[in-house]
Amino acid sequence: MLTFLLRRTLATVPVLVIVALIVFLMTRLAPGDPAAIMVGDSASLAQIEQVRAQLGLDQPLPLQFVQWSGQVLQGELGKSLFLNQSVASLIGQRIEPTLSLAALTIVLTVLLAVPLGVLAAWRHGGWLDRALMSFSVLGFSIPTFVIGYLLIWGVALKTGWLPVQGYARLADGVLPWLTHLALPALTLSIIYLALIARVTRAAVAEALTEDYIRTARAKGISERQVLVRHALSNAAVPIVTVIGIGVALLIGGVVVTETVFAIPGLGQLTIDAVLSRDYPLIQGITLFFSIIYVLINFLVDASYVLFDPRIRY
Amino acid sequence: MSEPLSGLTTSQSASPVLQGGVKRGSRSLEPKAPLKGGGGAPAGRPESFTPNIESPATTAPRGVSTARRLWRNGAVRFGACVLALLVAGAAAAPWLGTIDPTLIDPASANLPPGTSAEFMTLGGDTFQHWFALGSDSLGRDLWSRMLYGARVSLAVGAGVALLALAIGILLGLAAGYFRRLDGVIMRIMDGVMAIPGILFAITLIAVWQPSLATIVIAIAVPEIPRVARLVRSVVLTIREEPYVEAAVALDTPAWKVLTRHILPNAIAPLIIQGTYVCAAAILVEAILSFLGVGMPPEIPTWGNIMAEGRTQFTQYPQSVLFPGLLLSFTVLAVNLLGDGLRDTLDPKFNKRGG
Numbered sequence A: 001m002l003t004f005l006l007r008r009t010l011a012t013v014p015v016l017v018i019v020a021l022i023v024f025l026m027t028r029l030a031p032g033d034p035a036a037i038m039v040g041d042s043a044s045l046a047q048i049e050q051v052r053a054q055l056g057l058d059q060p061l062p063l064q065f066v067q068w069s070g071q072v073l074q075g076e077l078g079k080s081l082f083l084n085q086s087v088a089s090l091i092g093q094r095i096e097p098t099l100s101l102a103a104l105t106i107v108l109t110v111l112l113a114v115p116l117g118v119l120a121a122w123r124h125g126g127w128l129d130r131a132l133m134s135f136s137v138l139g140f141s142i143p144t145f146v147i148g149y150l151l152i153w154g155v156a157l158k159t160g161w162l163p164v165q166g167y168a169r170l171a172d173g174v175l176p177w178l179t180h181l182a183l184p185a186l187t188l189s190i191i192y193l194a195l196i197a198r199v200t201r202a203a204v205a206e207a208l209t210e211d212y213i214r215t216a217r218a219k220g221i222s223e224r225q226v227l228v229r230h231a232l233s234n235a236a237v238p239i240v241t242v243i244g245i246g247v248a249l250l251i252g253g254v255v256v257t258e259t260v261f262a263i264p265g266l267g268q269l270t271i272d273a274v275l276s277r278d279y280p281l282i283q284g285i286t287l288f289f290s291i292i293y294v295l296i297n298f299l300v301d302a303s304y305v306l307f308d309p310r311i312r313y
Numbered sequence B: 001m002s003e004p005l006s007g008l009t010t011s012q013s014a015s016p017v018l019q020g021g022v023k024r025g026s027r028s029l030e031p032k033a034p035l036k037g038g039g040g041a042p043a044g045r046p047e048s049f050t051p052n053i054e055s056p057a058t059t060a061p062r063g064v065s066t067a068r069r070l071w072r073n074g075a076v077r078f079g080a081c082v083l084a085l086l087v088a089g090a091a092a093a094p095w096l097g098t099i100d101p102t103l104i105d106p107a108s109a110n111l112p113p114g115t116s117a118e119f120m121t122l123g124g125d126t127f128q129h130w131f132a133l134g135s136d137s138l139g140r141d142l143w144s145r146m147l148y149g150a151r152v153s154l155a156v157g158a159g160v161a162l163l164a165l166a167i168g169i170l171l172g173l174a175a176g177y178f179r180r181l182d183g184v185i186m187r188i189m190d191g192v193m194a195i196p197g198i199l200f201a202i203t204l205i206a207v208w209q210p211s212l213a214t215i216v217i218a219i220a221v222p223e224i225p226r227v228a229r230l231v232r233s234v235v236l237t238i239r240e241e242p243y244v245e246a247a248v249a250l251d252t253p254a255w256k257v258l259t260r261h262i263l264p265n266a267i268a269p270l271i272i273q274g275t276y277v278c279a280a281a282i283l284v285e286a287i288l289s290f291l292g293v294g295m296p297p298e299i300p301t302w303g304n305i306m307a308e309g310r311t312q313f314t315q316y317p318q319s320v321l322f323p324g325l326l327l328s329f330t331v332l333a334v335n336l337l338g339d340g341l342r343d344t345l346d347p348k349f350n351k352r353g354g
Helices: A002-028 A032-040 A045-055 A061-073 A087-122 A128-141 A144-159 A174-208 A211-219 A223-233 A236-245 A247-260 A266-276 A279-308 B023-028 B066-072 B072-092 B141-175 B180-194 B197-207 B214-240 B240-250 B256-289 B302-312 B318-345 B347-353
Strands: B113-121 B126-131
Touching: A002 A061, A002 B180, A002 B197, A032 A045, A061 B180, A087 A128, A087 A174, A087 A223, A087 A236, A087 A247, A087 A266, A087 A279, A128 A174, A128 B256, A128 B318, A144 A174, A144 A247, A144 B302, A144 B318, A174 A223, A174 A236, A174 A247, A174 B197, A211 A223, A223 A236, A236 A247, A236 B302, A247 A266, A247 A279, A247 B197, A266 A279, A266 B197, A279 B197, B066 B072, B066 B318, B072 B141, B072 B318, B113 B214, B141 B180, B141 B214, B141 B302, B141 B318, B180 B214, B197 B214, B197 B256, B197 B347, B214 B256, B240 B256, B256 B302, B256 B318, B302 B318
Parallel strands: none
Antiparallel strands: B113 B126
């Protein structure tokens, strides 16, 4: 178990290094002089020189990467060009709405998708199964922001039950927090739901064809027990895996959903950074999200041990 | 071949988890085309995850041509027709009751769909125009903008699919055939997959100037790893075949072995994968435009139209609804085409699921 975790951690390191390298190169290999781009059009030559020295751009590229990685390892993601704050503190300020939205979406999705997938697999070919499969094809085709606007239009504006846009901090009360996040979380969950329900259905359907299911039924235990204890628990590994992999969809979706619902989170910060060409900020956010994604999938890998006792390391 | 499962940690069979005996789980997730995971584009391709239980359309009698067999599949028929209609519409845009999609007339702003009105250009010319779908806040004709916008969407979809396939094939062949390159290439692919696709595209476009070429590259790069993994897995299975060993023994040059003996085995899954990449690319392009980080705002794209219309969405929903519906419908058609192709062209996949 411990050696497994150790090996897994070691396998994660090269991925993280390559991610860092790609993110680093993306801003350094830009056409033109990065220092000139960073200071903008109106800067003088001396200012450009100053920024170049400040960023270490006069050093050879590999050395720059080593220096930059060293800073990143100390949690130092650089300083925003326009907001006069460190990238790390900006991320810290904006993380609550994004984290709330993502967490609520994951909970909502898993609570809906797994039971639906199990039921669809149980009666596969039935109406629920067909409805779910149609829904999932639709879910992959309708863009998140279109769903968001349809919900704003159809739910928030027509009924007035839920706020149209904005965000309320969790510290200011659970109810406003929840009502502000209800529609965004629903919007964001559609594609994730489509993905997880589909994989759950496939994995459970596969498990249901196994001999031990027949044995369990022959033993006379209830159908619910067969589905939950035998089919679902044997299908757990692919389901957990796709929950982890789907986080990438979620991260892309967060940026879009926050824009539609005017939620002041990391997604909006990303867009602001891009529109103002704040390179250190863009770099920092991309790196941050990628590391989160890698770590989540590392945890997913580690969790296999809980779900499948046959896995021994 | 459980690689898609291991997500981003390792692409080789070195993954201890997957050797560890998760046989049951991984078998059901053994698609030809790996999961679109790290891509982050909303058009995931989990279609490829499903071991198609129904397994239709594969029982066609021998001797029926592939084209005929494809046409029998409803999803293929629907997807191909919608796509053909769209391509024709985009190509014939100037003759379909459109005006220059960039023409502005503040006097005819926010007209409801189906209005006929006098259009006055900034130059002072006037003419009568029928606004089939209404106009936006600057008085531009929505129908014209959507039809011209289809050109961008289709170009990006096709461009991204071709580019991702081309580079993915090259990398996959190299990684699968030349053992020494395998580790390096696949590690880099793992790294690319670990960056959520939309963020990758946003970053790249922010740094380089937004243009059609930049956008195609920015959307294509996150798609490359899945193509490369697919090709690599085909190479790894096929290279053990006797006919490949025979070709190698006869001193056939490597490129010839690869292109003539190995690559043809990957064509069906590559076409399917290419279709899904195309659908995802159309969606991501619209998202980028919508967020204001894609094509420059003066160029009509579906995302740009929606971005422009979203500030007054509550009063005049047409600028968001019509392009949104057309976009969804297009992506749906391409996804269904992919599903149909998969069911028809990839019988191995079906058998495995059934």
